[in-house]
Amino acid sequence: MTTMSSKSHLPAEKDEGRDTYHHGALRSALLQAATDILRENGPEGFSLREAARRAGVSPGAPAHHFGSVAGLLTEVAINGFVELTEALRRARTASSSPGSQLRSQGESYVSFAIGAPGRFQLMFRHDLLLENDERLEAAGQAALAELETSIRDYLTTGLSADESRLQPLLLGAWSTVHGFAHLAIDGKLHTMAFPNSLVHFVAQALPEVLLAMLPDR
Amino acid sequence: MTTMSSKSHLPAEKDEGRDTYHHGALRSALLQAATDILRENGPEGFSLREAARRAGVSPGAPAHHFGSVAGLLTEVAINGFVELTEALRRARTASSSPGSQLRSQGESYVSFAIGAPGRFQLMFRHDLLLENDERLEAAGQAALAELETSIRDYLTTGLSADESRLQPLLLGAWSTVHGFAHLAIDGKLHTMAFPNSLVHFVAQALPEVLLAMLPDR
DNA sequence: CTCGGCATGTAAACAGTGTATAGTTGCAGA
DNA sequence: TCTGCAACTATACACTGTTTACATGCCGAG
Numbered sequence: 001m002t003t004m005s006s007k008s009h010l011p012a013e014k015d016e017g018r019d020t021y022h023h024g025a026l027r028s029a030l031l032q033a034a035t036d037i038l039r040e041n042g043p044e045g046f047s048l049r050e051a052a053r054r055a056g057v058s059p060g061a062p063a064h065h066f067g068s069v070a071g072l073l074t075e076v077a078i079n080g081f082v083e084l085t086e087a088l089r090r091a092r093t094a095s096s097s098p099g100s101q102l103r104s105q106g107e108s109y110v111s112f113a114i115g116a117p118g119r120f121q122l123m124f125r126h127d128l129l130l131e132n133d134e135r136l137e138a139a140g141q142a143a144l145a146e147l148e149t150s151i152r153d154y155l156t157t158g159l160s161a162d163e164s165r166l167q168p169l170l171l172g173a174w175s176t177v178h179g180f181a182h183l184a185i186d187g188k189l190h191t192m193a194f195p196n197s198l199v200h201f202v203a204q205a206l207p208e209v210l211l212a213m214l215p216d217r
Numbered sequence: 218m219t220t221m222s223s224k225s226h227l228p229a230e231k232d233e234g235r236d237t238y239h240h241g242a243l244r245s246a247l248l249q250a251a252t253d254i255l256r257e258n259g260p261e262g263f264s265l266r267e268a269a270r271r272a273g274v275s276p277g278a279p280a281h282h283f284g285s286v287a288g289l290l291t292e293v294a295i296n297g298f299v300e301l302t303e304a305l306r307r308a309r310t311a312s313s314s315p316g317s318q319l320r321s322q323g324e325s326y327v328s329f330a331i332g333a334p335g336r337f338q339l340m341f342r343h344d345l346l347l348e349n350d351e352r353l354e355a356a357g358q359a360a361l362a363e364l365e366t367s368i369r370d371y372l373t374t375g376l377s378a379d380e381s382r383l384q385p386l387l388l389g390a391w392s393t394v395h396g397f398a399h400l401a402i403d404g405k406l407h408t409m410a411f412p413n414s415l416v417h418f419v420a421q422a423l424p425e426v427l428l429a430m431l432p433d434r
Numbered sequence: 435c436t437c438g439g440c441a442t443g444t445a446a447a448c449a450g451t452g453t454a455t456a457g458t459t460g461c462a463g464a
Numbered sequence: 465t466c467t468g469c470a471a472c473t474a475t476a477c478a479c480t481g482t483t484t485a486c487a488t489g490c491c492g493a494g
Contacts, residue, residue: 044344058473127261172426179396209389
């Protein structure tokens, strides 16, 4: 029945208490709900049923769009890597000297992490993500490629364009910002002599760290 | 019934299929089981019921010794920090020059992490651990203090005993080895130009990284 | 030596979780 | 217009951590 207005209710935006059997935009609604939950409660506070609850559907509904909870979270993680890549690219192209490129990217990396800790943690929690997912791996590689570009610029601008130092420096820089991000999220840095807020922390401490760690030029 | 043999079976070591009502050494048995599960399946594969199952007791039994699952895991994490501290101390005292102290400690840190990835991850998963546990925090601080000692040696041996560089260098070194450990555990380093096994990886890549990152002396 | 307190264990139940299955709805293309 | 099939519901299952009431038996006080 109610066959009238055949193509009337396809979008329906946010159906709080919806009256239609089909949601209409459940996939994006679930992605949004999952992102919200991750921001509020982190990866451990996440549950697929809660996401379904917020989207106003039954617990089994998400399976039709994402297969499993790992499928949904993988999609969120991919979005995270895309945003991270964009942030790193902005930091790289907006800076002039290769040295400031690196420092700016480092700040971006950590800012991204502590700006959305739950999603950042998720992005490296491969026990919660699909294994061997090509799109996820490609998204991660894209972010890494941004770092590599800056490292390469940094090296080629120097006197010795030593290609053999590329991998160690890239690995070291990535490890540093990645470890810094993890420690900051875990609150392990509050006991150190940086009493500021985390945002201040990144803006002040990280450049100092990178300057102390980077070889003299 | 079976009230005979009153004080006959108090230790019983490992009671596979035990006949006594009381386990006798349940606390240590649960710690061992938890450590085993973490080594086999990581933090996500861990379950309190499985630990109880391996110890041969009912699901409610662990509560009497650890209160909650977080209580048990906190104990395992503390043991991990103690072992890490010892490893870092050995690396520090066994090395001669301050530079080799740092590199040796870096290798120890990462080796410890990839040697028992599940437990290492647990040690920084404060959503699985008791919050504001004094013993846990003290154990973590002790490990950090080992790093700080080496950094201090490294600085004071140099020409300029610049105290202002202590915190940044400590923070940078910790971030580097910590991030390196996480990336290695997450398998993010296999795509890079280090085709060796992880153990080889640490022995070869990390010194190279640290040498490239440490300021020239 | 006996006997009660209490730490240590069991058993069962509860509210959660992710997912599989069977059934229902209704859009979309032939 | 009809029908296939994607999308959704309802239910059930096995699993989780924790709580409750109860059982056991060690250990020290009288």
